[in-house]
Amino acid sequence: MTKDHFIQLDMDQKIKILFCEGCFILDIRYYRYKINLYLVKNFYVEVFYNHKLDKIDKISLMERNHSRTKFYADQISLPIGLY
Numbered sequence: 001m002t003k004d005h006f007i008q009l010d011m012d013q014k015i016k017i018l019f020c021e022g023c024f025i026l027d028i029r030y031y032r033y034k035i036n037l038y039l040v041k042n043f044y045v046e047v048f049y050n051h052k053l054d055k056i057d058k059i060s061l062m063e064r065n066h067s068r069t070k071f072y073a074d075q076i077s078l079p080i081g082l083y
Helices: 003-007 011-021 070-075
Strands: 025-030 033-040 043-050 055-061
Touching: 003 043, 003 055, 011 033, 011 043, 011 055, 025 070
Parallel strands: none
Antiparallel strands: 025 033, 033 043, 043 055
């Protein structure tokens, strides 16, 4: 599984990969979302869960330079080469 292949999957396929091959790392609260961070092979994936609507709004690769990364770094050490 590569990042490019993962990006092209539909939502159901991404969920299947996350639960079968991914490793849950941690979750954070970010605005209206609970974001679950997973490690799949050698890249990180964020799952944006909208708890008010009880649904997953988005599944995407973690953006290395996004301000959200600081919330993860406050709790764990993320290896630099993996995202």
